[in-house]
Amino acid sequence: MSGLVDVADTRLHVVRRGEGPPLLLLVGLGGRADFWSGTMAHFETSYDCVSFDHRKTGDSLPSDIRTTVAVLAADALALMDRLGIGTARVVGHSLGGAIAQHIAVHAPERVEKLVLSASWAGPHPAFLKLFELRKAVLQAAGPEAYMLQGNLLGNPGWWAMANHGAMMAGIKARLEAFAGVDIEMERMDAVTSHDLRDRVGGIAAETLVICARDDGITPLPLSEELARLIPNARLEVLPSGNHFAPVTTPEDWRAPVSAFLA
Template sequence: MNTLVPVDDARLAVVRRGSGPPLLLLVGLGGRCDFWSGTMDHFAGRDCISFDHRKTGNSLGSDRPTTVRLLAEDALGVLDALGIDRADIVGHSLGGAIAQHIAVHAPRRVGRLVISSSWAGPTPAFLSLFDHRRDVLRHCGAEAYLRHGTLLGNPGWWSFTHHEAMQAGIAARLASFPGEAIEQERMDAVCAHDLRDRLAGITAETMVICARDDAITPLPLSEELARLIPGARLEVLESGNHFAPVTTPEAWRQRLEGFLRS
């Protein structure tokens, strides 16, 4: 099912595939739920749900400034519209920050929680990286910005062996790029996210997963998340970089599958 769902002042493009227990998949800064296409195909025995973030992809515009808290409210609004009270939640990168907000502010809505390649709050190195990404967008334009982010987030070996797929992905994102102002607003939301003082209140059974070679949200950020969330399991992939769900899907899905079945 692909449909537009009204949530607050936005209309969100929702994708729903499979059948079974609900699994909400929250995407990162790119904002487009096609990031999860392979994962949805793999988990056909689950009711897999994802959506394009407001102002991105096939979702329609909104006058409200983007914050992680607002994106978490959107996620809950999608579940409400679909009549789903509780779901297992997987969030990647910015999606992991959104998942943290849901687990903190609406704990009864969360079954099991998976936080992939994410962070609890900013560090100087993290903020410096996003200052650089803002500069690339501002001074070099959208295509250079998307190319830079793709090369930064993929392992070198993957970029070398999947060059054509990588170029096609950049072209697809460029065709639906929301514009510099919205992308800068979204990066501001990324840099403002900080729930370090609230994560001890998360009660959901949690897995934190990251690749050892992640260059955007390096492993120490996932290690911090696992320390701050009571009882969280930390899973470390040897490779995959920031986009491990796509670049090393078998290893990433195996860890997810094992956690959801345990």
């Protein structure tokens, strides 16, 4: 299934593939479910995979409500209700990991297992400086330069060289669907304001924290901190893959995630 689903005050573009226990895949700052295309293809033989474009992004409809992590988490829970999903294994990448933390903290009964990929419990000064730079590039140089910067920051250099054509085609596709500077700035504010350091210690779900050692957007110490703060969380560090490891080193990323989710 792929299409619009009424959720709260808006309609979300939802992608649902496969059969089995529910697997909710929460995407990051890009906000588009197609980030998980390869992951869904891998897991759809074992799980009922569900993802969605965030409100105001991709093929979801506009909304007057300001985007925050809490709003996106409420959307995810409302979508689960709409689809008749009581509990799910939840995988969140980057901003999706922040959303997943929010769900696990505020609606623990909805989370069977939790995977936090390239995520963080709260901001660090270096993390905030990076997003100040990204905002400045977006405002001064425009969306194309901003997206190119994001790809060069988030993909390993070797991957960007080997997949240059595909990377540039992806940027072109995102530009065609770009929701606007103000909305993207709002979404980056959601990233930098996320801070659950004082709450993630209450997460009861079995948790896997996974990241790549060379992540340049959410560096390894942020994942190490997240794993320390969540009781009995397991930390998996990949040798390479940078921020977009689910796409750049998919086999390396999927192997520990598959083992954990089983």
